[in-house]
Amino acid sequence: MAGFGVRLNLIDRIMLNKKRILFIANEMSPYLELTEFSEIVNKLAIKANDGGFEVRCIMPRFGVINERRHRLHEVVRLSGINVTVENDDFPLQIKVASLPNARLQVYFLDNEDLFRRKFIFHDDQEKWFEDNALRTVFFCKGALETVKKFGWPPDIIHCSGWMTGLIPAYIKQAYKKEPVFSNAKVVFTIGQNTFEEKFKKDLLTKAIINTNIKDKDLEPFKDLNNAALFRGGATYADAISFGSDIIDKKLVSEFSSVKGKKVIPFNGWDSDLTEYLDLYNELASK
Numbered sequence: 001m002a003g004f005g006v007r008l009n010l011i012d013r014i015m016l017n018k019k020r021i022l023f024i025a026n027e028m029s030p031y032l033e034l035t036e037f038s039e040i041v042n043k044l045a046i047k048a049n050d051g052g053f054e055v056r057c058i059m060p061r062f063g064v065i066n067e068r069r070h071r072l073h074e075v076v077r078l079s080g081i082n083v084t085v086e087n088d089d090f091p092l093q094i095k096v097a098s099l100p101n102a103r104l105q106v107y108f109l110d111n112e113d114l115f116r117r118k119f120i121f122h123d124d125q126e127k128w129f130e131d132n133a134l135r136t137v138f139f140c141k142g143a144l145e146t147v148k149k150f151g152w153p154p155d156i157i158h159c160s161g162w163m164t165g166l167i168p169a170y171i172k173q174a175y176k177k178e179p180v181f182s183n184a185k186v187v188f189t190i191g192q193n194t195f196e197e198k199f200k201k202d203l204l205t206k207a208i209i210n211t212n213i214k215d216k217d218l219e220p221f222k223d224l225n226n227a228a229l230f231r232g233g234a235t236y237a238d239a240i241s242f243g244s245d246i247i248d249k250k251l252v253s254e255f256s257s258v259k260g261k262k263v264i265p266f267n268g269w270d271s272d273l274t275e276y277l278d279l280y281n282e283l284a285s286k
Contacts, residue, residue, distance in 0.1 A: 018052060018053060018054040019052075019053050019054070019156070019280075019281075020053065020054045020056075020153065020154045020156070021048050021053045021055050021154060021156040021158065021280055021284075022055075022056050022057070022147065022157045022158070023041060023044065023045050023055070023056070023057040023058070023158050023160075024059070024158070024159045024160075024167060025057070025059050025159070025160045025164065026059060026139070026161035026162070026164060027041070027059070028041040028042055028045075028057060028059050028106065029041070029042040030042070030070070030100065031070055032062060032065055034120070034194065035244070037160060037189070037191050037243045039269075040160075040243065040269075041057075044158070045099065045102070045104060046101075046102045047273055047276070047277055048276075048277065049103065053280065053284075056105060056106075056150075056152065056154075057099070057104070057107065058106075058108075058109065058143045059106065059107075060108065060115055060135075060139050060163070061093075061095055061108035061109060061110035061115055062115055062117070062120050063115060063116045063118055063119075064119070064120060065108070067095070070097050072095040072096065073095060073096060074093060074094070075096050078094040078146065078150075079094070081094070081142070081145055081149060083111075083138050083141050083142045083145060085134060085137050085206055085209065086205065086206050090113070090114065090138055091112075092109060092110075092111060092138075092146070093109075093111065093112075094108070094109060094110070094146060095107070095108040095110060107146060109139060109143060109146065111142075114131065114135045115135070121195060128195070128197040133199045133202055133203035133206055134206060135163075136163050136203070136229075137166065137203070137206045137207055137209065139163055140163075140164065140166040140170060141170065141209050143164075143167065144167065144170055144171070144175055147180060151180070153181070153182070155183060155184065155185065155283075156184070156185055156186075156187060156284055157171065157184050157186050158187040158280075159186065159187070159188050159189070159237070160188075161189075162193075162226055162229040162230055163229070164233065165188075165228075165230060165233040166221075166229075166232065166233070167186075167233070168188055168233050168234075169213065169217060169218070169220075169235075170209070170213070171184060171186055172236045173212055173214075174210050174212045174213040175212075176212060177212065185238045185239070185283040185286065186236065186238050187238065187279065187280075187283070188233040188241075189241045189242070189243040190230045190233075190240065190242050190243065190251055190255060191243040191244050192243075192244040192246040192247060193226040193227060193248055195226050196225075196226070198224045199225070203221070204218050204221065204222070204224075207221070218232070220232040220235040220236075227250065227251055230248070230251055231251060234251070234255050234258075238283060239261055239279055239283060240262075240263045241263070241264035241265075241266075241276070241279075242255075242263075242264065242265055243266065244266060245266055247266070262283075
């Protein structure tokens, strides 16, 4: 029994020394594959885990994700969170699954009214869902509230997908006084544009989730389109990567070289992603 106790203490020390990385994405293979970057998110999570990081992942639980096939189950200890957007409360249900062939967990954020649909961002007539702004703010705020509930301070937060675009601004402004995020460095991936519609202006009012974030903080998002979500995310991130060979030319020009920020170019779909692991280690050591 004494040997067992020594072994536990050793495991505890190893876990305490591990740096933590949180991946937040709106797609991740094998659960949802909207662009090729969904496979990169999967590979990055596994590579970071194999590279000595403690890894967790968060994504939306869209209605097209098959719970039975992917063995999702509710995390009861994380129940009871309400996410407030413009004075309206939305219950947040959190489910979890183990990533196939990896010892790490993926958490899915769900709300019956916002995510349990047969379609993702457009209806069966290819019409843009009018509440996509609300869904975006709910997901971004819900992801950070989930981390608070974990009590799991990440060293690195890597956001990818336009739906995560508000998160870097929230970490730097809305949640800047939260101890759980005090040491977190944010990496943001700019991907390919996947929708042509524009949000209504209420995105900017809904996005003001507390008194720490002001109208001026949302200036990078003012164009209210796909590129604006990427621009806002990259503006507030500590480091930037490009996640496709098809990127808005203005974003490439604006963010290929940014003073004080490490930028990872797109190195092809067959990259071994070592450049990301090097970036994570560099940021986590600061």
